[in-house]
Amino acid sequence: MHLITKAALVFAALSLAACNNPDKFGAGSGAGMGGGGMGAGNGIGTAALGDPSDPTSPAYFQQNIGDRVFFAVDQSTLSSDARAMLALQADWLGRNPSYGVVIEGHADEQGTREYNLALGARRANAAVEYLISQGVAAGRMRTVSYGKERPVEICSDEACYSRNRRAVTVITTGGNV
Amino acid sequence: MTFTKALAIVCALFGLAAGPIFAQSGPLRIQITEGVIEPLPIAVPEFIAETGAARALAQQITDVVLADLTGSGLFREIPAKAHLSRVTSFDAPVQYPDWRAINAQGLVVGAVSLSGGQLRVKFRLYDVFSGQPMGDGLQFSGTKDSWRRMAHKVADAAYARITGEGGYFDSRVVFVAESGPKNQRVKRLALMDYDGANLRYLTDGSALVLAPRFSPTGDSVLYTSYETGFPRIYLMDTQSDRRRALQDQPGTMAFAPRFAPDGRTVVFSLERGGNTDIYTVDTGSGALKRLTNAPSIETAPSYSPDGSQIVFESDRSGGQQLYIMSAAGGDAKRISFGEGRYGTPVWSPRGDMIAFTKQNRGRFHIGVMRVDGSEERLLTAAFLDEGPSWSPNGRVIMFTRETSGSAGASALWSVDVTGRNLRPLGLAGAASDPAWSPLLP
Structure with missing residues (x-):
């Protein structure tokens, strides 16, 4: 099955799950379910993932290069692993100059909402600064912080927290964002 | 969705010295300052429906007033089944001994009338032990669908008169x-x-x-x-x-x-x-x-x-x-x-x-x-x-x-x-x- 088809099925499943989730407050309609998901939201042109066997596709970037780096608790400094990953990302972006990038910064749930937004912005910016140092043009990149609003892992242990403290490089259409 | 009255009231985990004090002598008064004391017992008999159409609303308004006051943690309801006196008219003299006998310290008496979609809610607050009203009676009027706000205003007025501080229920x-x-x-x-x-x-x-x-x-x-x-x-x-x-x-x-x-x-x-x-x-x-x-x-x-x-x-x-x-x-x-x-x-x-x-x-x-x-x-x-x-x-x-x-x-x-x-x-x-x-x- 092609990834696109898979993605569509996953999205459909999520949408159904959302539909099955009753409007517990019993007021208004359940409009808008399924929106506001992880990753770039409305207004950001996210590229079709394409075929992961095509080395110029965002899917290839995501699966074969790696789209995220992780951070220590309450930190935004890049580990050597993170720098190595970002160097690979910069290399790919250098070979695929038509894409733009949105770097999402995220935090784990240990922290207040506003602080985590600011912390996620620091993380996203740390990734951007490193990508610039590796030759990626600043004008191709934008940052956004989700703070603790979009965890990928949902347990309340360090095993999950360590995967939620992340900066994710999302490939977008257009060299400028 | 309704406000749940029967929520467990859990005391704070930290031994705080602050809390309400209830003056047992002198005029009815809660000073929200030091010392944790029992909530003040109050009686809020069902508000009198002065027009037939107001009967259901009178009950609902009474419930909201009670939920506000008891929900603040400063008041305890003396349930209607314990009341010795029945309040049948807003202006009837208060039978203070009957309310003292059940240890109601405050008494809220209210009346509701509804005509032409216009709702009117009146109330008076009584200090049972000193045997007199606390402040003048008040009257609120508005459209029928603002009944909850009027109930909150009654509760705010009672709260303010007893604590000496502003209320917060009509919010x-x-x-x-x-x-x-x-x-x-x-x-x-x-x-x-x-x-x-x-x-x-x-x-x-x-x-x-x-x-x-x-x-x-x-x-x-x-x-x-x-x-x-x-x-x-x-x-x-x-x-x-x-x-x-x-x-x-x-x-x-x-x-x-x-x-x-x-x-x-x-x-x-x-x-x-x-x-x-x-x-x-x-x-x-x-x-x-x-x-x-x-x-x-x-x-x-x-x-x-x-x-x-x-x-x-x-x-x-x-x-x-x-x-x-x-x-x-x-x-x-x-x-x-x-x-x-x-x-x-x-x-x-x-x-x-x-x-x-x-x-x-x-x-x-x-x-x-x-x-x-x-x-x-x-x-x-x-x-x-x-x-x-x-x-x-x-x-x-x-x-x-x-x-x-x-x-x-x-x-x-x-x-x-x-x-x-x-x-x-x-x-x-x-x-x-x-x-x-x-x-x-």
Whole structure:
């Protein structure tokens, strides 16, 4: 099955799950379910993932290069692993100059909402600064912080927290964002 | 959704010295200061329906008055079945001995009439032991569908006369209604009465929304939305639901907005190049002013009620701590010095205290301190408590409590500023980020 088809099925499943989730407050309609998901939201042109066997596709970037780096608790400094990953990302972006990038910064749930937004912005910016140092043009990149609003892992242990403290490089259409 | 009256009232986990005192001699009076005492016993016999059409409403209004007063934690209901006297007419003389016999210290007598869609609610409050009315009778009138507000106004008047402080029942709360799994949360702005009634959604859930805040008059709401893909501040009129983006600097994020008492200036956090500072924007002219300029995180600003100062959080000393600066910016004075991290400070409407979120040793707390940082008291302790908001009279704090784990969910809770009467609001769905309105006119 092609990834696109898979993605569509996953999205459909999520949408159904959302539909099955009753409007517990019993007021208004359940409009808008399924929106506001992880990753770039409305207004950001996210590229079709394409075929992961095509080395110029965002899917290839995501699966074969790696789209995220992780951070220590309450930190935004890049580990050597993170720098190595970002160097690979910069290399790919250098070979695929038509894409733009949105770097999402995220935090784990240990922290207040506003602080985590600011912390996620620091993380996203740390990734951007490193990508610039590796030759990626600043004008191709934008940052956004989700703070603790979009965890990928949902347990309340360090095993999950360590995967939620992340900066994710999302490939977008257009060299400028 | 209704306000759940039978919520367990859990005492605070910390041995706070503060609490209400009930003067047993002299005039009926609760001084909300020191010493934890029993709630004051009151009788609220069913309000008299003066027109046939008002019968059902009279019962409902009585229930809301009782829920307000007992929900404050300061009053205890003497149930109707224990009453010896029946109140049959609003103007009939009060049979004080009958109410003394059942130890009712306060008596609320009310009457409701409905004609031509116009609702009228009258009430009188009596001090049973001194055998006289407390203040004059009051009458509220309005349309039939404002009956809950009239009940809240009766309760506010009784509360104010007995405590000597303003009430908080005729007020609203704007908050974020949550649904969906933890990694796919749908968040919608919602508005309700302070007790959870009359819930109405303000946004449809298609975009992530965070931390709404009322204007000083209570008729508009500031919030952060990701509808463009990037966090941006919006101002919505809660009558018309019309909204507009406040300001947008390309390549930046804007969040944590709050109104100045002038109702025109908005203070907020603006992030640029990974650094977050505090700015103000004039909602009329759009003029932007920078108040802090540091490489650290400066966020969660809140004005003093007189508008002269701003309390905010900053990690300029290494961890999150609370600071106060002039509303014009400039030097800031650190006020939090305890163990752990302090965030989301909110200035009390009385001006004397700051409520905050504290993180220490893996636990979260809602706490209060004096404006100079002294007399810090923690009111709660849990896996994750955050984001305090003051009731209009500065007596009660509402906040978000989130449970842990993959099924973790947020709920709105409230606690008295003394640490007593900790309780969930009992809403049907998950909710976060409450912000209390001023008392409605």
